[in-house]
Structure formats: structure tokens, C-alpha cells
Amino acid sequence: MKQNYQVPAFLTKLWTLVDDSCTNELVCWSEEGCSFIVLDEQRFSKEVLPLYYKHCNMTSFIRQLNMYGFHKVVPLDSGLLKEDGRGDSVEFQHEHFRKDQPHLLTLIHRKVSVSRGVDDAGQISQILVEISQARGWQDSFDFKLMALCRDNESLWRELNSLQQKHQQQHRIICKIMQFIINTVGSKGMKGLKRKLPMIEISGETHSVPKYSRPSDSSVDSNLPSFSMPETPSPQDIPSAV
Amino acid sequence: MKQNYQVPAFLTKLWTLVDDSCTNELVCWSEEGCSFIVLDEQRFSKEVLPLYYKHCNMTSFIRQLNMYGFHKVVPLDSGLLKEDGRGDSVEFQHEHFRKDQPHLLTLIHRKVSVSRGVDDAGQISQILVEISQARGWQDSFDFKLMALCRDNESLWRELNSLQQKHQQQHRIICKIMQFIINTVGSKGMKGLKRKLPMIEISGETHSVPKYSRPSDSSVDSNLPSFSMPETPSPQDIPSAV
DNA sequence: GGGAATATTCCC
DNA sequence: GGGAATATTCCC
Incomplete structure (x- = not known):
């Protein structure tokens, strides 16, 4: 199965499997179409995943979702037991993963391992x-x-x-x-x-001479102290007028 | 399927599939047991590979062989048409891949991408x-x-x-x-x-003064030229005895 | 034969 | 959620 554009296989397959109405009882779009919901992790991983990917592990699937920047949607009532039979469900969302807009997939980019790769x-x-x-x-x-x-x-x-x-x-x-x-x-x-x-x-x-150059002690600044004999000032000599 | 030691899954699976006598007409040890021979690439890739790996591509299989340092054994009569019905066969060898000696597998190491990783x-x-x-x-x-x-x-x-x-x-x-x-x-x-x-x-x-300090002309070596008036030597002066 | 991107697994 | 090793694919 090849993808047409620059879109990685994982994304096109993901959009396809979410959009497929045959598996709506296991995985489907949210009401607004801005996220998707896995309704039954167990059956989803065993029955749906292997139809698209080379494995049937929910963890591997989630690993890929994270690699592409998807995030789990934490419901407001998290922590409470649900009564609508959706207690086993998980919801994932990405800014550019939308129902009816598969062209947005080109805007989703896989993370490159930051510490290595092109960056290095x-x-x-x-x-x-x-x-x-x-x-x-x-x-x-x-x-x-x-x-x-x-x-x-x-x-x-x-x-x-x-x-x-x-x-x-x-x-x-x-x-x-x-x-x-x-x-x-x-x-x-x-x-x-x-x-x-x-x-x-x-x-x-x-x-x-009291002054002689320090014997080439590299570049230290131990300067020799000059003490030249003072010469008398001209005034001490009788003017020659 | 888990491997016991530090041996990667690819190697243990490889040894197992080569050693399996059920598939001897598609893949088997060489006579000396120092290499293995794929007798029919087509059938091997479609019938044997998927039993062990997540694909059925000969190229992916060979890519892994190369990653682990296996080399294709080039027969002496390469280029000639074979008459023993093995024209479609390929042979691979690794120093530590031997029949009856699966413990040597621990000596086989996967190549790390040289330009990245540890080297970096x-x-x-x-x-x-x-x-x-x-x-x-x-x-x-x-x-x-x-x-x-x-x-x-x-x-x-x-x-x-x-x-x-x-x-x-x-x-x-x-x-x-x-x-x-x-x-x-x-x-x-x-x-x-x-x-x-x-x-x-x-x-x-x-x-x-003819000599005055050059106005901080950085560090050039243009030394100022001294021209002190010459003083007469003591001999020119009458001795004061 | 191997570089590099993506995919899967394992582990923290 | 993500680092890192291994696996698979794609490409030269």
C-alpha cells in the first residue's frame, strides 16, 4: 500500500481506518470530527490494527501517534466510571487530523529524534x-x-x-x-x-650599570629598577654670560 | 517470540528457519555448515519469511543480513548457467553463523549507523x-x-x-x-x-627630542630611530690627575 | 552493499 | 510521553 503525496503510510492508514464505517463500533470520529475515539482497545488492537499495520499492539500504535504529535484527549470526567458503556475508550487528537479533510495530513510531520539525526x-x-x-x-x-x-x-x-x-x-x-x-x-x-x-x-x-636586562625570563614583568646618578641641574653651573 | 540471551530476534529466527528441516527445499545449510543457501528466492520469500518476520520481501531480508555482517557467497562459476537446478539460489555466510553452533550467535553484532549514534x-x-x-x-x-x-x-x-x-x-x-x-x-x-x-x-x-613615542600604533615593529648626539670619549678630555 | 526515513519493540 | 535499539522500507 503506497501513499500518493509526501504523507507517511501511518497517517493515510490511520485516516482510512478511522473513517471506515465498517469498524465504527471499535474506532470512529468524535462528534465534531476533530479527534478520533478507540471504543474497545482489546478488539481494536486485535481486529483492526493488523488490517493496516504489521502488528496488533495498542502500545506500538500509540507510540506512532505520539511520534506524529497526536495527544490523548483527557475527558473532563476522567477518573469517574462511565455509564455509557465507553469505559474502555481512549480519544486522540491532532490539530490537522480532521474528518472530511484528509488533505490536512500533509501538515502533520513525524518527529525526528532530536538528539541525533539531521540536527547533529x-x-x-x-x-x-x-x-x-x-x-x-x-x-x-x-x-x-x-x-x-x-x-x-x-x-x-x-x-x-x-x-x-x-x-x-x-x-x-x-x-x-x-x-x-x-x-x-x-x-x-x-x-x-x-x-x-x-x-x-x-x-x-x-x-x-645597576640596570641590566633580566636574563630572558620570558615575559615576566620584573622590571629592573633604574637608579641613574642624578646629574646637576644647569643652574648649578655658573652662567656663562 | 522472545530471545533468551542478548541475541537479536533476527538472528535466532534466522538460525531456526535455516535449521528447520521442513523447509530444506527452500533454504538449508551448505554442505560444511558454514553458510546457508536460499534455493528458491520466490517461494522462500513468500512462504518462509512471513513465518518468522513481519514481511515477505527478499530485499528486506538481505538488508538485515547485511546489517548483521553477512556476506553473499560468490560461487567460483558465477556468471555461468547452472545445470543442477539451483540457478535461482543465493548463499550467505557469516563467520559466526554455523550449523550446530547456535551459541556463536552471541558474537554477531548489528551494525550501528556509523554517521550517527555512538560515533557522534x-x-x-x-x-x-x-x-x-x-x-x-x-x-x-x-x-x-x-x-x-x-x-x-x-x-x-x-x-x-x-x-x-x-x-x-x-x-x-x-x-x-x-x-x-x-x-x-x-x-x-x-x-x-x-x-x-x-x-x-x-x-x-x-x-x-627627536625621539617621541609613536602614538600607540598597535603592535607594529617600526622602531623609532634613536639619534643621540655623540659624546666625546674620555681620552679627548685632559686627565685630571 | 549501505544510508536514511519510517515502523515496531522495549524500556524508562 | 518519549529515548533508543531493532526492523522494514525506500532509495542510491
Whole structure:
């Protein structure tokens, strides 16, 4: 038995068996035609089901109903014993399962197992895309970081070189001072002698730079503390007017 | 019909139907008992299959055989017309499907759809592992980057400080020069005057630092070019002994 | 021979 | 009511 459209066999068979007036005492439409009622589960499962499906189990039938989104209709007087002889009946309903409107069956869709199936493939491929993107960012990041490291490396070298030049210059200034004090001062320049002592001359205490780069301790931020000898301010030198 | 062990219904039914001597003219064991032969596909599918399964299609039967890892036995004289009346026969074999040894059935396992199910879980968990690793790398990266940034910051500060000290030193040297030339030179120190000209005196041309921090041009490695005024070496200065 | 959708069973 | 394994169908 084949179905014409995209409607699964279960649905067309269901509509057919509910609509079949020959089995109305076992299964039928509700009064409004918006649901169907199985009047006698026992006889229905043994006599009707095997005519349409490959089994005669009410549970398997209900499993399929749930797979297609049908719901059991809970009567208002549930829990009470019925007196109309329909105590064994169950009613099922689906928005698009209607008497006289079999074309609505195309709107009923079987549930796909949510955790697997089509959904997974999409999710996984999306995750893979995102991971690959992240790896790209990481790489460009790596590149920038390495560039920054090289930059820093050069900066430290320049700073070190400058530092040494500064030390040297300081020593020279000290020697000049010494020279002026010793040579010029001894020739009788009293005024100059008074003004120079505040210039620090002990340049040799700085011959070993207090600052040297930490021996490549990766990228820690233990910065060496500079303590450059203070050079006298220009005001300490006699104006050369 | 229930199976006792963990053996799927398909396998126990298969072994039973092959072993059943009542249907030997339609299906039977091979001579060695290591495979089974369907002698008449047409009659087998219509008469035997529905006795055990919910269908009478040879293709569905073969689909299940494949799902359990059975393989068609290709006879050596395949392609030739048979004369023993077995032209319609097919033979299937599985390592653990043997006559007189139904206990081996427990070793036969149904294939799980490779692209889904168990496999997916593995892929997903591997992806999660990779993501977690990446996050770890990123974190250590972040840490290093921040350290480097602090390091760099300090470098700039030190460099700036050194620069200022250098400027100041330079101004002092200029003043000393001026002082020597104006004061000492006018008092007749000819010898000194001859040795000093190589020292640059135009200190004011350096009042605006040639070097200044590039305005946060991210992380490029365009290092600023230092051009400090060269200071004369100590040998150029008369010893102050 | 096997992928994938639907169907049936089993189990929580 | 629904997850998951197995079974059946459909299709390549």
C-alpha cells in the first residue's frame, strides 16, 4: 500500500481506518470530527490494527501517534466510571487530523529524534567552522605577539646602549669637573670653586650599570629598577654670560 | 517470540528457519555448515519469511543480513548457467553463523549507523576536548600578552626618563663648554682651547627630542630611530690627575 | 552493499 | 510521553 503525496503510510492508514464505517463500533470520529475515539482497545488492537499495520499492539500504535504529535484527549470526567458503556475508550487528537479533510495530513510531520539525526550534522559542522575560525584568530594573535616580543627585545637593547652612553657621559662630566677644580681652581679661580662642589663627582661608583636586562625570563614583568646618578641641574653651573 | 540471551530476534529466527528441516527445499545449510543457501528466492520469500518476520520481501531480508555482517557467497562459476537446478539460489555466510553452533550467535553484532549514534558522541566529546585545550592556550596567551604589555609600558617610561636625563646632561655639558670658553678661555688658557672644538656646543638644537613615542600604533615593529648626539670619549678630555 | 526515513519493540 | 535499539522500507 503506497501513499500518493509526501504523507507517511501511518497517517493515510490511520485516516482510512478511522473513517471506515465498517469498524465504527471499535474506532470512529468524535462528534465534531476533530479527534478520533478507540471504543474497545482489546478488539481494536486485535481486529483492526493488523488490517493496516504489521502488528496488533495498542502500545506500538500509540507510540506512532505520539511520534506524529497526536495527544490523548483527557475527558473532563476522567477518573469517574462511565455509564455509557465507553469505559474502555481512549480519544486522540491532532490539530490537522480532521474528518472530511484528509488533505490536512500533509501538515502533520513525524518527529525526528532530536538528539541525533539531521540536527547533529548541522551543529557539528557549525562547531567545526567555529573552531577553525578560532584557530585563525589564534594564529594572527600569535603573529602579533611574536612581533611585539621582537619589538620589545630591540627596545631593551636600545635602552641598554643608551644607558651605557649616559654612564660614560656622566663619567666624562665628572672628569671635566675634576679637571676644572684641580687645574683651573688651583690657578686662583675662587668664585668657581665655590659654585662647583654640589656637582657630584664620584662617577666611578656607577661604572657597573645597576640596570641590566633580566636574563630572558620570558615575559615576566620584573622590571629592573633604574637608579641613574642624578646629574646637576644647569643652574648649578655658573652662567656663562 | 522472545530471545533468551542478548541475541537479536533476527538472528535466532534466522538460525531456526535455516535449521528447520521442513523447509530444506527452500533454504538449508551448505554442505560444511558454514553458510546457508536460499534455493528458491520466490517461494522462500513468500512462504518462509512471513513465518518468522513481519514481511515477505527478499530485499528486506538481505538488508538485515547485511546489517548483521553477512556476506553473499560468490560461487567460483558465477556468471555461468547452472545445470543442477539451483540457478535461482543465493548463499550467505557469516563467520559466526554455523550449523550446530547456535551459541556463536552471541558474537554477531548489528551494525550501528556509523554517521550517527555512538560515533557522534565520540566526535562531539573530541570537539569539546579541543575547545577546552584552545581555551587553555588562549588563557596562557592572554597572560603572556598582558605581562608583555606591562613590560613594554615600563620600557617606555624608562626610556623617557633616560631621555630627559640625557637632555639635562647635554645642557650641562654645553654650559661647561660655555663657561670654559668664556671664563677660562679669556684668562689665557690656550692649551685647553685647542683641545675642545671637537665637542659640539649647539645644545639647543636638541631641545626638542627627536625621539617621541609613536602614538600607540598597535603592535607594529617600526622602531623609532634613536639619534643621540655623540659624546666625546674620555681620552679627548685632559686627565685630571 | 549501505544510508536514511519510517515502523515496531522495549524500556524508562 | 518519549529515548533508543531493532526492523522494514525506500532509495542510491
